[in-house]
Amino acid sequence: MNMSAIEKLREKFENRFHTEQTFREKYCQAPTGIALNPPDVVVTVRNEQDIVDIVTLCSRTGLPVIPCGARTSIEGQINAPQGGVSIDCSEMNAITDINIEDMTATIQPGVTREQLNDALQNTGLFFSVDPGANASIGGMAATRASGTNSVRYGTMATNVQAARLIMADGSVAKVGSRAVKSAMGLDLLSLAIGSEGTLGIFSELTVNLHPVPEMIISGVCAFDSVRNAVKTVTSALKSGLPIARIELLNIPAVRACNAYSSLGLPKKPHLFVELHSNMLSMAGNVALFTEHVHKHGGDVQLSEDPAEREILWIARHDAWWAFHAFYEGCQGIPTDVCVPLSRLSACIAATEKDIAETGLNAPLIGHVGDGNFHLLLMLHEGEEETSRIQEFLNRLAERALSYGGTISGEHGVGQGKIKWMSAQHETALELMKAIKSALDPLNILNPAKMY
Structure with missing residues (x-):
């Protein structure tokens, strides 16, 4: 840990700078079987310049930076396996513009979906993406979130129109625009959405709104x-x-x-x-x-x-709590896959047969309109690391790929699903790594994730 950089952050951010162990432990999350690694420092930011200052300093000293918002991700996206600085965007929660004619809202990344919809009351519009948790919209963009409304209104991939992105050297890139389409250059906005903070950090987003149905x-x-x-x-x-x-x-x-x-x-x-x-x-x-x-x-x-x-x-939305109450004494291990709708029935049937033969308790819920289903493996402490469970998860991943699908429809990669990236993407994974290396040569942006 670079103490000189840490001291500079302490001086600049004062009471928004935290190194207390109990505080830092709130800023790490990982799926079962992966160690919880808190960051060395947590800094709460309130504007774009705060993020720029942190990233600029960290780029000079090689300190990792891990952006976070409402901390609702589940695959280890906010874990800090290499330490570094957690950039807490939860207080960057201003709604800077609601444009009723364009049906867009421009917001800071810490704005949550419920907060935005509360602000949209009486406008005749609403923000549609609903992953269940009251997630921050910056985090939803970073993980390409979707949820229950996606079958009609689309995922975050189709509901972000423009963004400001803090790059690995502290520069600010404007990607996308408020126009509904563009043929000018590479689609960098689509590259940033779903990159889980590994290519840049959102400081502003313009999102699509939809008419409230009659x-x-x-x-x-x-x-x-x-x-x-x-x-x-x-x-x-x-x-x-x-x-x-x-x-x-x-x-x-x-x-x-x-x-x-x-x-x-x-x-x-x-x-x-x-x-x-x-x-x-x-x-x-x-x-x-x-x-x-x-x-x-x-x-x-x-x-x-x-x-x-x-x-x-x-x-x-209370299904998580319902499953834990029903399977008392167990801890739920969540996973999801997504397949073409034409293969969904066969994939679920094969998965339920596998669950029964493996002797698991694993209730299933699916966003079946887009071929996505979730399992919550209800396990006793330590059971998740057994060969029985790991082999089941491997079979589930292989099954999704064999049906032309993906190993995660919406949970993302983080640390939890890194091991399957090569199986899904093959040589395209090398292209992803090359993009990461070009945009973040020092590997300070959310390292040890996804690639």
Whole structure:
């Protein structure tokens, strides 16, 4: 650790500079099986110049810098295996512009999705990306987050229009623009989104907003099999129905959510669904969706009651807690994969068979509209490092690739999924490493992650 650089940071940031052990331990996170490594220093920033000053100093001394926001990532993105300076962007939370005509908002990276949507009340617009946690939007951009609304409104990859990015030498790059399209040069914005702080640090983002739908219908659909549930999703999406959210819960997930949230659902695979439309077309949309459900042997209950909708989606977002309460004494190990929708049913069936044969408790929830499903492996302490669990995770990763998918649909890489990067990307991983080396030759930006 370069003590001269540390002292300069202490002098500049005073009470926003922290080296206390208990404080630093709040700024590290890693999946089970990877050591928790707190940074040497945490500095809370409030504006772009603060980030520039830190990165400039660290680039001269070789100190690693690790950006963080709400600290909700789960694959070790904010861990500090090489020490260094954690740049806490949580107080960079100003909304600097809401442009109703352009349907955009310009914000600092520490603004959370709930904070932005609160500010958008009475504008007729909303920010759509909902990963579940009240994450910071800078962190959501860095991890290319998605979530329940992505089937209709897209992921962070399609909802960031422009950004300001602090580069490894402290310079500021403006990427993207407020225009809805551009044919000028390389798409550096797309390169930055999902780079997990390894290529630059967001200091400002301009994000897309969407009109609040005139009418929202939500409800639940029960099926005799996951296969029929997924068939319903496929046929409903092909028909052009305005589905905003469509989530799959398998039987273990339904049991746990029933117990935790008092839902009273039949012990069958379920879809949680939400349709967004105008009032004139909603009746026809409901009739057509119901037809698709019945065609595949399902039962459907839909409602336009906002209170019922809130109960449903709170239960969905509380699934983590529901699973831990149901499997008492276990710690959940989360993972996700994403495959083409045409292969989703087969991939889930093979995965559920593998779970049963391996003797695991692993409830499944999926953003089935985009082929993404999550497992929470409920394990006792130390069990995650056994060959049984690691071999299961390897099989899951290989299965996703064999079906033409990806080993992570939205959790990202961090440290937790580095070991599968080569298997997924093959020689393209060398291209990623070359880009990283060119943009960050000293390897100070969130080192030991992704590549």
